[in-house]
Amino acid sequence: MTAKETRNTNNTSCADCPLQTRDEFRKFCPKELEFITRFKTGELSVDPGATILVEGSHSAHLFTVLSGWGFRYKTLEDGRRQILNFVMPGDLVGLQGSLTGEMQHSIEALSPVTLCVFERSRLKELYREYPSLSYDLTWIAAREERILDENLLSIGRRSAIERAAYLLALIQQRAVATGLSNGENVRIPITQQHIADTLGLSIVHTNKTLKKLASRNLIRWLDRGCEILKVEGLLEISQWEGLSETSRPFI
Amino acid sequence: MTAKETRNTNNTSCADCPLQTRDEFRKFCPKELEFITRFKTGELSVDPGATILVEGSHSAHLFTVLSGWGFRYKTLEDGRRQILNFVMPGDLVGLQGSLTGEMQHSIEALSPVTLCVFERSRLKELYREYPSLSYDLTWIAAREERILDENLLSIGRRSAIERAAYLLALIQQRAVATGLSNGENVRIPITQQHIADTLGLSIVHTNKTLKKLASRNLIRWLDRGCEILKVEGLLEISQWEGLSETSRPFI
DNA sequence: CGGGCCCTTGAATTCTCTCAAACAATGTGG
């Protein structure tokens, strides 16, 4: 990472964590809050396009996204890229690498992103002293697994238009839940290449598929982003029930 | 589940757990062993084709596979099925449902399968008293996530023959590691329909793709199963590095 | 022996990809 891309700050206190106030997330008890405050060793801000974590590296840190959009991906040797999932506020990233030693995927920022930085070495203490947070970590991993299951079903068995509808509906629902959208139409800051790499389609075919959704007035494509107009329509096309999360843990 | 499909027994003591003796798995300390012995409340045996866990259910149990093969899958309303991953000895299943309340996928047996049955309600105690096992649970979840990431890359970005090669190489490597193969050629007890539902391809195209691999003498198709002859060839085609696990936790 | 399940193959159709070209928006340097 270049200097331009990263800045270290530490202005947000965990006690005032903006995510804590959202219904979406579960609340910490004082003892947990005390630990997390110690666990967090800094804050990281990156510009759009910056790589936050890179496949093959052994990072000493894990992060929670405070604000902004990003995505998790893997590539083949010849450059083919598959986006695995999108990353939004409240998401913990780098846990996989912290446990198994080496990152098996990369993470890149789509917008300006700020992250809380945690020390991997303190994970032991977390498991030793804070059962509720340990449980939450497993929960978070299981949640990611659930989304991946659904993505796999989508790429494997849904048609191009169903896939696109599912993906956009998923992003929209997650974005609303995490406060990335102020309630009205969400503007997702991605290119059609990102969509293509998520759906497992070529960019040309992705473009034609998005056009179909747009012609039904379900979405609108903006300069470098997508606006969802009717989630219900997308859900119907994809025959997906949508997200059903009440309160989720985060760290 | 019908009576024919399930039998409850409890003949394998955790102290004599056959998986413990394998290098693949990490060893328990006496205290952990004591807990796990209490945690395990029974044993379940199911016949091939039986459903072990079903999407939408709220199971009071989670399981570790003691022996046999199975697979995890999801379906769309119209019946399209996507196999997410295969299940082998040492794999923990049902964790996702135990944490988030409801199973989001189903699990079916490919061969006779025996499972250790654990009480979901004792998970709290595990997190409260056994940090090392808590850590292991997260580790296990992260491992599954890693495999899913790779599967997603495969289905999204690899060609049909690369996909098939990757899948068979993965299964072979996992099978050898867990002792399902006695060292020589592994016989995987699946139909081509299973392969198709894993790769996201039609059965016809799957058949033609497998024929290509067979004509290169990399695999051989048997009655209701597949035998891997040259993993190296499969790894090369798929441009995949293969598994690299030294010792993994299990419960 | 018949039925069911699995594997195999060919042919027509549909979907998706690559190639190619053009356009719009943005940013840069002169």
Place this chain on the structure above:
DNA sequence: CCACATTGTTTGAGAGAATTCAAGGGCCCG
């Protein structure tokens, strides 16, 4: 301010990949 490069979107056309449809054969089991 313009010329130019870059990036992202759009469209058409032909090639390639994968699907569906259809049919036949093998095997096991009741």
